[in-house]
Amino acid sequence: MQMTDVDRTNTPVLRLKDVYYTYPDGVESLRGVSLEVYRDEKVGLVGPNGAGKSTLMTVVIGIRIPRTGEVEVLGQVLNPKTRREIRRRAGLVFQDPDDQLFCPTVFDEVAFAPINMGYPEEQVTEMVARALKQVDLEGYERRSSFHLSIGERKRLAFATVLSYSPEILLIDEPSANLDPQHRRQTINLLKSLPQTMLIATHDLDLVLDVCERCFVINRGRIVADGDVESILTDEQLLLSNGLELPLSRQ
Amino acid sequence: MHHSFLDKYSELESPVHRIHPLVKLCGYGVILLFTLTASIYRPLEFVIAGVLILGVVSISRIPIIYVIRKTLLLSPLMITLLILLPFIRGERILWGINFIFPISITAEGVYLSGTIAVKSVLVFWSSVLLVSTTRFPDLLYALRMVRVPQTMITVLAFMYRYVFLLIDETERMETAHRARLVRRQGLPLLMKSVVYLVRAIFIRSFERSTRVYQAMCARGFRGEVCLLQTPSIHTADIVFLFVFTGLIVVIKLAI
Numbered sequence A: 001m002q003m004t005d006v007d008r009t010n011t012p013v014l015r016l017k018d019v020y021y022t023y024p025d026g027v028e029s030l031r032g033v034s035l036e037v038y039r040d041e042k043v044g045l046v047g048p049n050g051a052g053k054s055t056l057m058t059v060v061i062g063i064r065i066p067r068t069g070e071v072e073v074l075g076q077v078l079n080p081k082t083r084r085e086i087r088r089r090a091g092l093v094f095q096d097p098d099d100q101l102f103c104p105t106v107f108d109e110v111a112f113a114p115i116n117m118g119y120p121e122e123q124v125t126e127m128v129a130r131a132l133k134q135v136d137l138e139g140y141e142r143r144s145s146f147h148l149s150i151g152e153r154k155r156l157a158f159a160t161v162l163s164y165s166p167e168i169l170l171i172d173e174p175s176a177n178l179d180p181q182h183r184r185q186t187i188n189l190l191k192s193l194p195q196t197m198l199i200a201t202h203d204l205d206l207v208l209d210v211c212e213r214c215f216v217i218n219r220g221r222i223v224a225d226g227d228v229e230s231i232l233t234d235e236q237l238l239l240s241n242g243l244e245l246p247l248s249r250q
Numbered sequence B: 001m002h003h004s005f006l007d008k009y010s011e012l013e014s015p016v017h018r019i020h021p022l023v024k025l026c027g028y029g030v031i032l033l034f035t036l037t038a039s040i041y042r043p044l045e046f047v048i049a050g051v052l053i054l055g056v057v058s059i060s061r062i063p064i065i066y067v068i069r070k071t072l073l074l075s076p077l078m079i080t081l082l083i084l085l086p087f088i089r090g091e092r093i094l095w096g097i098n099f100i101f102p103i104s105i106t107a108e109g110v111y112l113s114g115t116i117a118v119k120s121v122l123v124f125w126s127s128v129l130l131v132s133t134t135r136f137p138d139l140l141y142a143l144r145m146v147r148v149p150q151t152m153i154t155v156l157a158f159m160y161r162y163v164f165l166l167i168d169e170t171e172r173m174e175t176a177h178r179a180r181l182v183r184r185q186g187l188p189l190l191m192k193s194v195v196y197l198v199r200a201i202f203i204r205s206f207e208r209s210t211r212v213y214q215a216m217c218a219r220g221f222r223g224e225v226c227l228l229q230t231p232s233i234h235t236a237d238i239v240f241l242f243v244f245t246g247l248i249v250v251i252k253l254a255i
Helices: A053-060 A083-089 A106-116 A121-134 A150-162 A180-192 A204-210 A228-232 A235-240 B021-036 B043-059 B064-087 B107-133 B136-145 B150-179 B187-218 B235-254
Strands: A014-022 A028-037 A042-046 A068-073 A090-093 A168-172 A196-201 A213-218 A221-227 B093-099 B101-106
Touching: A014 A053, A028 A053, A028 A068, A028 A221, A042 A053, A042 A204, A053 A068, A053 A090, A053 A168, A053 A196, A083 A090, A090 A150, A090 B187, A106 A121, A106 A150, A121 A150, A150 A180, A180 A204, A196 A204, A204 A228, A213 A228, A221 A228, B021 B043, B021 B107, B021 B136, B021 B235, B043 B064, B043 B107, B043 B235, B064 B101, B064 B107, B093 B107, B101 B107, B107 B136, B136 B150, B150 B187
Parallel strands: A042 A196, A042 A213, A090 A168, A168 A196
Antiparallel strands: A014 A028, A014 A068, A213 A221, B093 B101
């Protein structure tokens, strides 16, 4: 594994140790993944299709249970007892907003998590207003989510997670299917959010723009970990793992 | 997505749109009861119900032609009923023939088919009116207030949310299928393609429902959809409901 200098003096907020995950059809998606993410870091997770990026994201919040290995989020080891608390403190934004947006209105959508987490009504209303303001969707409360454009749906998907202010954001393909303008809006949003982030993406230019550090994952294994500049300018490393230099570095 | 939504006109501004969804649902129940208890032997009841519904449609600024056009959706069922029902058994035979076995059109059958046809149209118009003047989430809220089981409301909400995506995916697959079609298919091949299409839709729907469930779990879902309460009913809404119900009762008793 290629390693570069990263400040590892603090306790990591996210730690995976030798995690294996196999799908019911026998496909081994994660094969001994170990990684650490530190507070306030914005970290990219890059790799080709089928590398295990999305699986890793769902494993972190206990949607998929690893066959072996240990997942630790904000000091809590993931297990059925801690899963709920971990989901409250770490939010996952899915790749396809249509998977994430299922409520009749934008308000219900953003309020879904706070209500399920047991916040009182007045606080839920405040949380919804704040989250919608963060993603620039104020005034959309009464609208149906599927009447929105893809860019608006993406931002709404962020709001559904931001509403309960998780300390860690896990974001799966934030720029997928977006036109250049909406992609830029998403990048600006990611840069403006203060949370610790793990961003799974193919969009290496986005990683260069937003993240300080990145992991390269291929065939279920972390093959490189280091600062974005050194990883994303290593053409040999990228080519051997189904990637290529970011457009801005070509 | 370019589908016409079920509640296409629900965002219009009109006195009917402003009525509380629960009151609209109750009013819908009253007009249903009036229509379903009406008899073909007292046709004035049907005329009054029709005039009342179309009157409210025009107040709500929904084009009457839209409501009438929607009625065409009923035509396959109506045609079947109109063809088959006159042949049911009855006392008064209007016309008969002996062909292998006796076939006859009875007065009771004709009345029954007429009654069902008219009632179906009126109930359908009322339903279109309700859905077109009430936003779907508000309708779900009203259903919840009248104690419709939560599971049913959740299913309705999911149906409303995902039916368009399902149509979209079907259209995309159909386009892809047509794009690869070099010549006209025979019936066996066409049937085979349809089976593949249905199978693909089923698998995609299953996969999507899994992902949606995962997204729900990630946001704290534990098996029950919890929603915040919406504002309470105003006095004007209650007055309207009483006046409307009273009017219907008076009409019913007067005829």
